Amino acid sequence: MQVQKVKYALWAKDHLRAIAFYQESFGAALLFEMEVWSELVICGSTIGIHGGGEGKRTWTGLTFQCDDVLEAVEVVKSNGGGLVREPEQEDGQVHLAFCYDTEGNEIMLTQKRS
Numbered sequence: 001m002q003v004q005k006v007k008y009a010l011w012a013k014d015h016l017r018a019i020a021f022y023q024e025s026f027g028a029a030l031l032f033e034m035e036v037w038s039e040l041v042i043c044g045s046t047i048g049i050h051g052g053g054e055g056k057r058t059w060t061g062l063t064f065q066c067d068d069v070l071e072a073v074e075v076v077k078s079n080g081g082g083l084v085r086e087p088e089q090e091d092g093q094v095h096l097a098f099c100y101d102t103e104g105n106e107i108m109l110t111q112k113r114s
Contacts, residue, residue, distance in 0.1 A: 007039070007046045008062055011053030012103040017080070018049045021102045024079045026064060057104040069111035073097045076109070 012018035019038055022028040028040035028047065038049045042064075066072040073087060076099045084098035084106055097109040 005046060007048045008060075009048040009050055010060060010062070010101075010103065010105045011058070012049050012051055012105075013053045013055035014103065015049050015051035017102045021079050021081060022047060022049075025075050025081065025101075053103055055104050057100060057106060059106045061108075062105070063108040063110055065110045065112065067111065069094050069097050069109050072109045072111075073099065076101075081107075 010018065015033075015035060015038055019028075019030060019033060019040065022040050022042065023030065026042050028042045031039040031041060031046070035051050037051070040047045040049065047062075064072070069087065073083065077083070080102040081099055084100060087094045087097040090096075091113070093111075093114065095111045095113050098106065099109055100106045
């Protein structure tokens with residue numbers, strides 16, 4: 001057996017809204033789109049969007065490392081996502097933010113500590 005690809009799946013109540021969120025927020029490239037299953041690629045990683053979700057808030061474990069976490073928070077918010085809680089400063093900088101996408105999937109934004 002040989003693994004061919006690793007995918008991370010998210011549920012979406014509105015799969016088109018979810019696709020747009022990840023394209024606009026993180027520059028995702030759409031591989032293909034169907035109502036039930038779509039695939040996006042971000043930094044070489046595949047995210048599957050599964051339609052038919054309930055839109056409930058759910059922790060996913062999905063993390064995006066960005067060059068500026070505070071700017072990334074603003075991008076997420078401007079594209080319909082939100083904050084789980086306000087980012088806190090640690091050791092003189094903000095390096096972590098807990099957010100959610102348009103479908104209630106909770107994601108984490110990180111920034112490499114200097």
